[in-house]
Amino acid sequence: MDLVNGYLPSGTEIQYYAICHTKLWLFAHYIRMEDNSDDVIIGRIIHEDSYKREQKEIIIHDKIALDFVKKGDTLVIHEVKKEYNLVDVHRLQLMYYLWYFHHILEIWPVEGIINYPTHKTQEKVMLNDQDEMLIPEIILKIEKIVHQSSVPIPKKIRPCSKCAYFEFCWV
């Protein structure tokens, strides 16, 4: 992809881009926090306990970690999430995976599904032409943030209170 200079963010970086640029920069520079929050532990248990029959945790190029995939008429990639709180972020993450399959792995068609096992619901994610254009733009923006020499100044937003970087940003 000449569009993106070969730089490709990880799935986590896509999520952090959509949540908070400070977190994105710190994470990309390996300033990482040990998260002992109950939410993270519950999240991990949900991952381990749900969809036990599926082949889980498929990691591609060290960039994207798929929770599980299903092969039918088309390939379906599944993402498991705990809460509805950041639906837009979850959707963007999966859109990036679909784009990655299409343009990097050259596998198409692929569908995406976000699973909320605690709510027993699913959400289908599609990639339309507009989204196809959006993803490379986001990749460029992420690359710009990650490569800037200084940390983006933290801004207080709703997710702060549950973020592993809370103490870091506000001490």
Added chain:
Amino acid sequence: MRNFYLIKNGELIRKHDTLYFIAKKEPANSNEDFILEDDTIESFCELDDESTKPEYEKKALPIEQIDAIFLYGRISLTSGAIGLLAKKQIPTHIFSYYGQYLSTIYPKETLLSGDLHVKQALHYANSNERLYLAKLFVKGSAANILTNIRYYERQGREISPILSSIKERIDEIEHMSSINELMALEGNIRLLYYSTFDAIMPSEFSFKERTRRPPQNPMNAMISFGNSLVYGEIITALYHTQLDPTISFLHEPSERRFSLALDIAEIFKPLIVDRSIFKLVNKKMISADDFNQNIGSCLLNENGRRLFLEEYESRLQTTIKHRSLHRKVSYKRLMYLECIKIVKHLLGLKKYEPFEIWW
């Protein structure tokens, strides 16, 4: 999360994902949290076969709740136990019979940032940047010293002249142009501070002067014991950050292995160690019987260590409302937050301001 202090001889072993401490059984009515030292055996402990005997007991340690382990007794560790401690990221600090810090079994580093490491080294190598941080460590330490003795001045102890001398010295910090000058000034402030102790403490705990290796009297014994605990505590805090504990600013990096821990410990000694001592002594919780006095040395004995560690640990767990986080934070957590503030300084995100007691 809390620390575990093992002050009895024994053995740490692993069975599956549980850590067990095997030691001789305690007499009835002993304190559950602190295991008393039995100091009659000089050889290393090999209790595996004996652990089934009735005079030994095996205790499971709540590994998910342990932040760090402090070893005071002679304790054998199996490779399995060390592996489990590494997996759970629990540093284990080892102290000599005299209570001096010896070493840490440091779990494999999982938090590494090459970027921050370079920035930390550059701050050390640039003499202005280094002096800037070093001054702040001295300022923070001095401010907390001042808070401690102001309290006793308000109680009517006659220490006003020393208090004003300390204030004058604090004003000089800003004008120091080298690390050596700054270190000398810091030593000076601490001497002035210690010279108030005899006015603060009852006469049976007369302090006279600071003596180390070995300490000469009970006050010195408690200061040495407490200071090594805080040193271990900051090493634990540093382990949970990307900071390199060997690159320091006030102390020379060559001085001791984890010299950054020495820098940060200065700030917390007045709050954690000195206040523990004042309380133990002034409330008559500790007495001369809790020390082993020999010619040329004085050390806390079994009971003294237990009393000190109880007071120390409860102080670490004390919480206050943090002024910028608006959350309850323990004194222990304050030490970790101090490390985080240094990370932010090194990254250029926020100028470091040392912790000063604000309550």
